[in-house]
Amino acid sequence: DVKVTQSSRYLVKRTGEKVFLECVQDMDHENMFWYRQDPGLGLRLIYFSYDVKMKEKGDIPEGYSVSREKKERFSLILESASTNQTSMYLCASSQRLAGAGETQYFGPGTRLLVL
Amino acid sequence: ILNVEQSPQSLHVQEGDSTNFTCSFPSSNFYALHWYRWETAKSPEALFVMTLNGDEKKKGRISATLNTKEGYSYLYIKGSQPEDSATYLCAFRNSGGYQKVTFGTGTKLQVIP
Numbered sequence: 238d239v240k241v242t243q244s245s246r247y248l249v250k251r252t253g254e255k256v257f258l259e260c261v262q263d264m265d266h267e268n269m270f271w272y273r274q275d276p277g278l279g280l281r282l283i284y285f286s287y288d289v290k291m292k293e294k295g296d297i298p299e300g301y302s303v304s305r306e307k308k309e310r311f312s313l314i315l316e317s318a319s320t321n322q323t324s325m326y327l328c329a330s331s332q333r334l335a336g337a338g339e340t341q342y343f344g345p346g347t348r349l350l351v352l
Numbered sequence: 353i354l355n356v357e358q359s360p361q362s363l364h365v366q367e368g369d370s371t372n373f374t375c376s377f378p379s380s381n382f383y384a385l386h387w388y389r390w391e392t393a394k395s396p397e398a399l400f401v402m403t404l405n406g407d408e409k410k411k412g413r414i415s416a417t418l419n420t421k422e423g424y425s426y427l428y429i430k431g432s433q434p435e436d437s438a439t440y441l442c443a444f445r446n447s448g449g450y451q452k453v454t455f456g457t458g459t460k461l462q463v464i465p
Binding site for chain 2: 241270272277278279280281282285293295296327339340341342343344345346
């Protein structure tokens with residue numbers, strides 16, 4: 238069973254704080270993703286990584302950075318949290334499979350409130 | 353940013369009714385189309401991945417079809433049950449670039465007992 242875990246389910250931070258969201262997967266997946274989910278907007282990709290130390294911007298990378306020092310761990314960093322970053326953050330991972338359409342496995346989400 | 357649309361946004365059906373909803377995606381450079389189910393307070397879980405035009409997939413009372421030429425997929429639920437209540441997400445991957453997908457905004461289904 239694939240397991241994707243996220244460091245916190247709920248988090249409250251103040252504007253301007255540096256925030257770290259951690260994600261760990263136990264299935265040796267190459268690909269890892271960070272999304273945010275907002276009402277009416279669906280899941281939007283912030284950053285993804287297809288290998289250790291590799292990262293690619295998604296559709297909404299502004300205000301975020303990521304780190305992937307180990308294959309199983311993908312961290313999302315809010316350099317200076319702002320109220321418009323209040324959201325649900327979901328991490329996902331997938332195996333790299335040529336020609337098959339890789340299924341993503343999701344963590345439970347972190348609901349972040351920035352005051 | 354790719355345009356992936358789902359309709360309707362939300363849906364209420366009576367227990368026992370059958371229902372269906374749509375995912376529209378770009379018809380060029382198709383690679384794969386995924387369906388996920390997202391129940392409240394849980395993580396999204398994969399239902400189907402479809403890669404070929406004309407694909408039909410089935411899991412119990414839920415099935416999906418794919419038309420890559422016109423850029424749409426239908427998800428069908430036969431004899432809806434309260435436990436089918438969830439948001440159903442489709443995700444489109446094109447053939448260029450890296451292994452990322454674009455999600456639709458989802459269809460929220462509520463099955464009324």
